[in-house]
Amino acid sequence: xxxxxxxxxVQGAAEEADQAQSKKGLKKQQKxxxxxxxxxxxxxxxxxxSQSTDEDDFAKDRYxxxxxxxxxxxxxxxxxxxQELTPEKADQLIWVRARIHTSRAKGKQCFLVxxxxxxxxxxxxxxxxxxSKQMVxxxxxxxxxxxxxxEAMVRxxxxxxxSCSQQDVELHIEKIFVISQAEPRLPLQLExxxxxxxxxxxxxxxxxxQDTRLDNRVIDLRTTTSQAIFRLQSGVCQLFRxxxxxxxxxxxxxxxxxxxxxxxxANVFTVSYFxxxxxxxxxxxxxxQIAEDSNTHRHLTEFVxxxxxxxxxxxxxxxxxxxxxxxxxxxxxxRDKFQTEIQTVGKQYxxxxxxxxxPTLRLEYREGVAMLRExxxxxxxxxxxxxxxxxxxxxxxxxxxxxxFYVLDKYPLAVRPFYTMPDPNDKKYSNSYxxxxxxxxxxxxxxxxxxxxxxxxxxxxxxxxxxxxxSYIDSFRYGAPPHGGGGIGLERVCMLYLxxxxxxxxxxxxxxxxxxxx
Amino acid sequence: MSxxxxxxxxxxxxxxxxxxxxxxxxxxxxxxxSVNGPALVGLVTIATHLVQEAKRPELLGGSAEHKAxxxxxxxxxxxxxxxxxxxxxxxxxxxxxxYLEDKVxxxxxxxxxxxxxxxxxxxxxxxxxxxxxxxxxxxMTRWFNHVQxxxxxxxxxxxVVVLRNRVYTSGHH
Numbered sequence: 001x002x003x004x005x006x007x008x009x010v011q012g013a014a015e016e017a018d019q020a021q022s023k024k025g026l027k028k029q030q031k032x033x034x035x036x037x038x039x040x041x042x043x044x045x046x047x048x049x050s051q052s053t054d055e056d057d058f059a060k061d062r063y064x065x066x067x068x069x070x071x072x073x074x075x076x077x078x079x080x081x082x083q084e085l086t087p088e089k090a091d092q093l094i095w096v097r098a099r100i101h102t103s104r105a106k107g108k109q110c111f112l113v114x115x116x117x118x119x120x121x122x123x124x125x126x127x128x129x130x131x132s133k134q135m136v137x138x139x140x141x142x143x144x145x146x147x148x149x150x151e152a153m154v155r156x157x158x159x160x161x162x163s164c165s166q167q168d169v170e171l172h173i174e175k176i177f178v179i180s181q182a183e184p185r186l187p188l189q190l191e192x193x194x195x196x197x198x199x200x201x202x203x204x205x206x207x208x209x210q211d212t213r214l215d216n217r218v219i220d221l222r223t224t225t226s227q228a229i230f231r232l233q234s235g236v237c238q239l240f241r242x243x244x245x246x247x248x249x250x251x252x253x254x255x256x257x258x259x260x261x262x263x264x265x266a267n268v269f270t271v272s273y274f275x276x277x278x279x280x281x282x283x284x285x286x287x288x289q290i291a292e293d294s295n296t297h298r299h300l301t302e303f304v305x306x307x308x309x310x311x312x313x314x315x316x317x318x319x320x321x322x323x324x325x326x327x328x329x330x331x332x333x334x335r336d337k338f339q340t341e342i343q344t345v346g347k348q349y350x351x352x353x354x355x356x357x358x359p360t361l362r363l364e365y366r367e368g369v370a371m372l373r374e375x376x377x378x379x380x381x382x383x384x385x386x387x388x389x390x391x392x393x394x395x396x397x398x399x400x401x402x403x404x405f406y407v408l409d410k411y412p413l414a415v416r417p418f419y420t421m422p423d424p425n426d427k428k429y430s431n432s433y434x435x436x437x438x439x440x441x442x443x444x445x446x447x448x449x450x451x452x453x454x455x456x457x458x459x460x461x462x463x464x465x466x467x468x469x470x471s472y473i474d475s476f477r478y479g480a481p482p483h484g485g486g487g488i489g490l491e492r493v494c495m496l497y498l499x500x501x502x503x504x505x506x507x508x509x510x511x512x513x514x515x516x517x518x
Numbered sequence: 519m520s521x522x523x524x525x526x527x528x529x530x531x532x533x534x535x536x537x538x539x540x541x542x543x544x545x546x547x548x549x550x551x552s553v554n555g556p557a558l559v560g561l562v563t564i565a566t567h568l569v570q571e572a573k574r575p576e577l578l579g580g581s582a583e584h585k586a587x588x589x590x591x592x593x594x595x596x597x598x599x600x601x602x603x604x605x606x607x608x609x610x611x612x613x614x615x616x617y618l619e620d621k622v623x624x625x626x627x628x629x630x631x632x633x634x635x636x637x638x639x640x641x642x643x644x645x646x647x648x649x650x651x652x653x654x655x656x657x658m659t660r661w662f663n664h665v666q667x668x669x670x671x672x673x674x675x676x677x678v679v680v681l682r683n684r685v686y687t688s689g690h691h
Contacts, residue, residue, distance in 0.1 A: 374679070375649055376649065376678065388648065392648075392649055392685075395649070396685055398685070399683055399685040
């Protein structure tokens with residue numbers, strides 16, 4: 001209306017247009033008035049309704065919002081897990097605590113999908129002798145993602161409920177209480193987060209991009225896909241630990257705040273430490289360059305490292321065998337115990353099952369270079385593998401040997417850190433190796449130099465200030481056994497095992513040069 | 519570039535005496551000053567002339583229909599492929615790839631001048647393709663590999679490696 005009045009003040013040629021405008025404005029005004037009247041009417045009706053609710057609702061003790069749980073009482077109530085709602089529980093009256101995943105009211109009944117972690121079950125409130133009209137209405141109006149306590153009868157269903165994990169039963173709700181109310185508007189919808197890539201575009205439905213999901217990570221972590229990813233990740237840690245414990249390894253904790261940046265101060269995080277400064281350790285091993293400013297699909301600035309270091313008897317291949325066996329145990333454990341999780345993730349991000357050989361395939365660097373050259377790649381003998389070439393080699397290896405996991409051994413000495421043991425047969429090469437999953441590096445390792453003299457020589461060859469690594473070199477002066485090891489990135493292992501594209505999907509709260517929250 | 523191409527074509531056609539070419543204009547359009555007549559201008563015109571001189575008319579197509587197809591691809595070569603930008607080349611590769619799905623040569627089952635000139639014209643693109651892209655445009659790559667091994671065609675151009683096996687089967691990663 002205001003716009004019409006100001007326009008009236010304008011004269012001349014614009015007048016005609018203004019009249020049209022004011023006509024439009026009038027119509028608009030009229031419509032709005034109608035709308036407001038309708039709204040008022042509705043509200044009055046609602047108020048009347050709720051009044052009548054209070055008056056003659058026989059079920060008013062069976063629903064509502066109880067006082068906040070402040071540990072006032074210790075109920076004997078047993079809350080059954082959604083996962084356990086199977087036909088064996090049929091015709092039992094049980095309590096469940098779950099989230100409202102979706103709700104759909106239809107006349108005298110309201111269907112809810114109750115979710116608990118990656119499991120969900122259909123529930124139903126219907127007007128009858130247990131539930132009143134008002135109760136059904138209350139149930140239908142509970143905001144999505146609110147947490148509710150529900151008392152319900154488990155009933156078998158004739159037709160499988162395809163949309164739920166518990167397909168053979170549904171819950172007939174007798175009581176429903178809101179334990180924690182969610183806000184009515186969610187920053188993103190869970191269904192949009194789990195929609196397979198590309199599927200949303202076809203039928204015009206929304207998909208949520210990675211950044212928005214990470215901004216609202218608490219909600220994104222509730223999706224079935226995220227739930228499955230982090231269960232599997234926990235499985236990787238568990239399997240890693242169990243396998244190594246069985247092999248007689250000892251778990252150690254190392255300081256993460258160190259006095260000197262191993263890389264001479266470049267590209268590390270500095271922290272102020274009382275009156276001086278300290279650095280964040282990049283790895284329990286020296287020289288891991290993770291504080292680099294890389295924004296890629298596979299780099300984070302903070303990651304979980306699984307490191308192994310072991311003494312061997314005569315040949316560093318003992319170390320390789322020990323590590324590859326550990327990896328194979330992890331792959332087998334995941335395959336055998338986490339099939340549900342793997343399939344859940346596969347629904348959103350389809351990929352081929354992870355393949356590996358036993359014993360693990362070990363190729364030498366020069367064989368790898370030969371395979372690449374045969375595929376038309378031009379590279380020098382002692383040149384490091386570029387990322388595209390790494391991936392291509394992974395493809396060639398998969399085609400030839402049908403494995404997604406292999407070891408590339410005997411890297412050129414020039415591309416490895418100073419503490420890498422040179423190859424006794426060829427000075428150009430070294431006793432070092434990388435391990436690859438689906439063509440991407442997950443582990444870098446080597447036989448380390450355990451001789452202080454040789455270590456000093458190699459450090460000088462690399463122009464490293466001996467003063468800065470004095471304590472490291474000195475530690476080898478009092479007898480050190482030959483040893484080797486390697487560090488694995490937990491997130492990368494999960495990402496590549498599942499065939500995902502971005503390491504942020506497997507990091508619960510990812511940190512990269514552009515992201516410090518949440 | 520087209521000058522080198524024309525001398526390679528001369529050799530491929532078995533012409534003993536190399537001609538001398540000049541260029542005209544910014545786009546360096548090749549010009550052939552013939553002994554008995556006016557100058558010939560343009561890649562396709564000169565190439566057609568060379569084919570006739572070598573008495574290999576079958577390279578221009580047998581039937582009337584074939585002749586038309588050959589002309590069409592020769593025109594495609596100079597209008598679409600030459601001087602095309604980076605983004606457009608993907609469209610060309612896609613086009614060629616789907617066209618060649620059920621053909622050995624550009625004009626069906628018969629090797630023609632169109633194959634030779636298309637091969638020369640597209641070589642600088644194919645030589646830079648990654649293994650994955652070569653596999654993506656599989657039919658085009660098969661045709662390209664066939665032509666580069668066709669007797670006497672390759673000459674001044676380096677061979678391009680083409681894998682016999684598919685390595686990107688899942689179309690993912």
